[in-house]
Amino acid sequence: MNSNDVIASVFKKISVFKNIETLYPEYIPENLPRREIQLRQLAEIFKPMMLSPGSVFIRAMIVGGVGVGKTATAKVFGREIRKFASEKGFDLRYVHINCHRDRTLYEVVSEIIRQIGAPIPIRGLSPREMMLALLNYVEKHDIYLLVALDEFDYFISTEGNDAVYFLIRVYDEYSDTKKRINYIFISRNISSLSMLDPTTESYILRHMVKLDPYTSDELFDILSYRRDLAFYEGTVDDELLKFIADSKGVDKGGEGNARSALETLLLAGQAADHEGVQKVTIEHVRKALGVVHSEVIRISDDINFLQLHELLLLKAIIRSLKKKKTVFVKIGEVEDEYNYICQLFGIKPRRHTQVYEYVNTLKHMGIIEAKVSGKGFRGRTTLISITVPLNELEMKVDEVINAKKELVDAS
DNA sequence: GGCGCTCGTGTGTTGAACGC
DNA sequence: GCGTTCAACACACGAGCGCC
Known part of the structure; x- marks a missing residue:
């Protein structure tokens, strides 16, 4: 069989999937089973904005752990509220920003400008000047914005209290103008808000929607809905x-993570396809449950936002840990491995300070653990560790590195 | 074309912690 | 006590971009 036949045989093979993409983490479904209460809460919070646009400035907060549907809830709400506004005859735009990727005030404001397509220069102006230009633009064109700042903790830790204060008090200086920009802040927990001053914190927590981990019954409904789509x-x-829902449901000792449950269903389906059978069996699910590690899912979600050099450094950490077969490796050892990997990829490595910054970023994102050495080490060094299965994580990292490298090579 | 702005990155310095 | 290693910090520089 030649290469052409090999590829053609895969494409022609019968699949159990009719729409596999509806199981991917980035897919936002038409309906959100078991999140009706939270959607209703958001609707209640933003009701004054819809009834009397521009009269109130609303800031809401969505809080919940990994895989509980925070992003999906915000996006579905944004989609529906935009439709409703359109029916009422005003122009409301929903802007979703991931603060993993855009974690400075400058990046957040320029991303809002980019998403609504406003003709405002994003170079040569300070963030505050850009925000002023944005306010003028939405006023002039009679536009209202609902801005969701996802992974808001990263914005807080990068920019601190002043920038958050600037965002949430933006209308204080312009009390007589219409309030055209409203916010939804999305975070895994509210502890990150403790970095803010009490006034700013209370402003953000005034309207809070909490998303609890899913029970097995709730997961069953979600899986059932996605099964019919996929x-x-x-x-x-x-x-x-039911088997997947019971193994992941928070009431049955799981983490209540819907993303993990959907990933299991996806892998079970792919295992069935791989064997060429037309029905997914309990053995396919068992195999998938063995592969899906919830922490790897959380991390693999995060690593999509890493830069190429951060990914290469993460790969260097994984390889160093595998080579040394120890719990921790020193930053110097990781740096050597990183230089070697860069050489293999034909990429110029970053210097020490930048490598140190990358380590701090990965630590802050919860991808690695890092601590300063104490007694028993010559000099002070940073000891780095990873708690999730290394082989599984390295596969994910390689996938993203290859994708990013193709983009770099193409540009 | 000069200027101003942000961001990413590199260099140099200082000091802490340890080994010899 | 000196040398080594590395974190932490300040500062400088250049790229990219828009404004005047």
Whole structure:
């Protein structure tokens, strides 16, 4: 069989999936089963803005752990509220910003400008000047904005109290103008808000929507809904969904993570496809459950936002830990490995200060653990560790590195 | 074309912690 | 006590971009 036949045989093979992309983490479904209460809460919070646009300035906060649907809830709400505004005859735009990627005030404001397509220069102006230009633009064109700042903790830790204060008190100086920009802040927990001053913190916490981990019953409903979207009828039985839901539900000792449950369903389906069978079995699910490590899912979600050199450094950490077979490795050892990997990839490595910054970034994101050495070490050094399975993580990192490198090579 | 702005990055210095 | 190693910090520089 030649290469062409090999590839053609895969494409022509019968699949259990009719719409596999509906199981991907980035897919936002039409409906959000088991999040109706939270959508209703958001609607109640933003009701004054819809009834009397421009009269109030609303800031809400969505809080919840990994895989509880924070981003999906905000996006679905944004989509629906935009439709509702359109029916009422005013122009409301929903802007979703991930503060992992855009973590400075400058990046956040320029991203809002980019997403609404405002003709405002994003170079040569300070963030505050850009915000003023943005306020003028939305006023002139009679536009209202609902801005969701996802992973808001990263913005707080990078920019601190002043920038947050600037965002949430932006209308204080212009009390007579219409309040056209409203916010939804999204965070994994509210402890990051403790870095802010009490006034700023209380402003943000005034309207809070909490998303709890899913129970097995709730996960079953979600899996059932996505199963109908993703798979051909009769390929995945209810008992398999129940099995996954029971292993992930918070009431059954799991983490209540819907993303992890959906990833398991996706992998089970792919395992069935790989074997060329037309029905997903309990063995496929068992195999998938063995592969899906919830921490790897959380981290792999985060690593999509890393820069190429941060990814290369993460790969260097993984390889150093595998080579040394120890719990911790020294930053110097990681730096040597990183230089070697850069050489292999034909990329000029960053110098020490930048490597140190990358280590701090990865630590802050919770991807690695890092601590300063104490007694028993010559000099002071940073000891780095990773708690998730290394092979699994390295596969994910390699995937993202290859994707990023293709982009760099193409540009 | 000069200027101003932000951001990313590199260099140099200082000081802490330890080994010899 | 001196040398080594490395974190932490300040500062400088250049790229990219828009404004005047």
